[in-house]
Amino acid sequence: MKKIFNRPENYVVEMLEGLCAAHPRYFKRSGAEGRVLARPEAPIAGKVGIVTGGGSGHLPVFTGYLGPGLLDACAIGEVFASPGVEPMADAIRAANGGAGVLRLYGNYGGDRMNFDMAGEMVEFEDIRTTTVLVTDDVASAGPEERHKRRGVAGMVYCFKIAGAKAAARASLDEVTAAAQKAADNCRSVGVALTPCTVPAAGRPTFTIGESEMEIGMGIHGEPGVRRGKLRTADEITGEMLEMLLADMPLSAGDRVSVLVNSLGATPLEELYISYRYVARELAAKGVAIVAPLVGRYATSMEMAGMSLTFCKLDGELDALLAAPCDCPFLKI
Amino acid sequence: MKKIFNRPENYVVEMLEGLCAAHPRYFKRSGAEGRVLARPEAPIAGKVGIVTGGGSGHLPVFTGYLGPGLLDACAIGEVFASPGVEPMADAIRAANGGAGVLRLYGNYGGDRMNFDMAGEMVEFEDIRTTTVLVTDDVASAGPEERHKRRGVAGMVYCFKIAGAKAAARASLDEVTAAAQKAADNCRSVGVALTPCTVPAAGRPTFTIGESEMEIGMGIHGEPGVRRGKLRTADEITGEMLEMLLADMPLSAGDRVSVLVNSLGATPLEELYISYRYVARELAAKGVAIVAPLVGRYATSMEMAGMSLTFCKLDGELDALLAAPCDCPFLKI
Amino acid sequence: MLTADSLRWAIGRVHGTMGTAAGELNELDGALGDGDLGVTLSRATQRLQEDAPNLPADVGTALFQCAQAFTRVTGSTYGTLLATGLMAAAKATRGRTEVPWTEVSALLGAALEAMSGRGKSALGDKTVLDALDAARRATEGLGEPAALVAAASHAVDAAIAELRGRPFRQGRARIFREKGLGRDDPGMVAFKRIIDSLA
């Protein structure tokens, strides 16, 4: 895949410079080495802080979701690589308004180790922290090992819901509980059509045949559940839908939000073709779709493919999802 | 390029179904054959209507920009093909609240012929119409033939500015004048790295070497000004910047809005790397950037590449650009 | 005399021809364009054929109805241009149920002028306009259907041959400068097929 950048080692730093130059109202760099992005008004006294972090190359995830009603700070890693312990600790410090800080991020080994370690470090500074791991990717482990699943686009719902709870000045335990409920209620699955290229590596993350696709592949190219012929939008969407419903059955009267997400190259047109199928099938089941999202919310740079996420709602999640929020990539 | 769809002949219709299912608050289908999308509240009595139209495959352009403070209706063509005269006439009818209708669209032969003919048809029904053609692509003709230039991402600024003027209940002539001023003040240039595939054709729109790019290529693969080695982000951006400034010089004290737009596959990360360069160069010249846009605003499905647009502002355009607007793809 | 009946007959012939010509025209248009010319004409003639039983006696109104058949089924250039030409002819014949064959050349001229205005194009641009103009000139003064068709067919052939070596100056094909040399314009060829179907 052809990419537009300068030197691979500057990819992330220059991206951060651009983000901050374009959106100074939303993002400021902080932390040693500038590897933290924070809301300019953070820390907000008395509000629970929410931090996330992870490898770069997934915009708008993670950084994109800083703002009122959303997150407070984000630790930035190299492309597809965990941020260091120091930026994570700095992100927690930047978000700490005295009411404690929730660490809310996707379940990846490196991120977990580093965030755990960062948590231990800031404990010395009397910052209380909690953790919620997003584990929505049903293709990455069976239901009996749910805690081992990777976190993918479901993050966006968790960010939104936790952010709304914190904005309402709930306590750290309440914010953590809401985030955990959101994480428990999210299910995702993706299909990859092409790889992407990590600038420092200079070659595609994996290879795949000209007319093949892989169902369940992870956002860094982690193996999925099945490789097969590229099929029609309805067949692909139907298979993803079944995988989600098998894991989290929905029945008449249930309310879900649905996110049809492009991994990067797959255009909006095709996401809407897929959404059309999901809307029809859920309508037939009597399931109501609330505030659907269709677009690029959690990507793997220029990878072709898409993911489908359900977030099952109850009264509380419904209200938190509808609460106002503001960032360059999501405004409600 | 691998694509996700069902039958090529249903690509556009199924996309429309998905769009309307996902965003019923913004879009309703109308017109014979459902080839028109309109705001559900259109026509709005006493407000000047604004219609656009063109080939599909450019989302969010054109349809995406229907909503309060934006457009009222859009005629939908097949992928990269002009809509018919009938949908265009139907779009005008759908938008007509009695104060006349502005036809605001990109300068492409087929679109122009059909919109002209549609205008003649609705004249019989006493609907007053005007036309503003967006001609921002500096690579498509020299300054002495500005009127022959194609319309590309500059459309987004014209839609926003005309939409704000109409929302303020200006007259048809005033809305037309504001749209024309926006069109006159927009300059764009693009660079293409890969082609995209029109579903009905089933093959890429053009071929280009593994490490080549084409500066000035049009959004349907129209030839540009120069094909050459793929270079660094700063070099590419620098070349585009020079082309824009040669056509529309900017000097200290000037105010512009800047749109760094992905043609589809090129990720946000790389747009921000490019924006960083633009911001630095304009700052060095003493030019102020107002409300920059970075993202996918006018695409060619999964084409890799980007475009750079300047919209030079005066007091009126500045205020119209800052006025509120609301659609799924742009909220101010 | 050109009447609604002769129009109905002509529609039947053109519709018949498109059954076989469509593939050829798609292919021709596909070389440097989007390959839809045959589709455009099949759809339009299908619609014309369906509407033919209800063609009014007024030649002008009948031609107007034909124009609408084109605008209803396609957004492609050729459809809009033919519709524009038919509308011009409709204006010139409104209120008459019979139009002398000798007026055909003038009707082609009226169509030509309207289409050139619509397409912002000129003779020599290697488009359907050049075929139309050749037919207009060859049919001047003729008043016999068979002679009209034969003269037009011959003239359009000559025009195609004359322009073959020139570059395309309009439409999608224009963007492939050198590639266009030596190729025939699909719009001109389509016009030739339409004329020949009337022989």
Add this chain to the structure above:
Amino acid sequence: MLTADSLRWAIGRVHGTMGTAAGELNELDGALGDGDLGVTLSRATQRLQEDAPNLPADVGTALFQCAQAFTRVTGSTYGTLLATGLMAAAKATRGRTEVPWTEVSALLGAALEAMSGRGKSALGDKTVLDALDAARRATEGLGEPAALVAAASHAVDAAIAELRGRPFRQGRARIFREKGLGRDDPGMVAFKRIIDSLA
């Protein structure tokens, strides 16, 4: 006795070794991982070397400073794990300026426990933990630096050989199930290079 001075000496040796070993470790990690293991260790030992002159006499505090050198320069797994191990050893030695060599095995054990908790991994997963455990067991009861190093080196070699035919159960390499058989774990090999540099 393990002192700040002997730590400073060891840092110099490890730093020296990474000049040549980094490339090998990058390559090894690149086969089934992201190829940054050598970079991680070069950066960390570079930082250790820079900070070495200011190493405090308190062995615990000195080890804590070493841990921070790792967390400051890298976000990669290996760096965080070694930092975790160093922190555990730091806790066990805080307040002492001299630690008997006989305690080394126990310190390795403390590191192992902390790292296994941090990595949510177990012995047999074919990671640096298996190398650490082999060294811990081999050094039990030993009190002479040269003997410690020789025993550890020998034991880690044996552990690498023993696990070669097993699948990876942690980290990036885990996702390439069959491909991993017959390959050595880069983290174990890196640990071996560190030990050998002390001989």
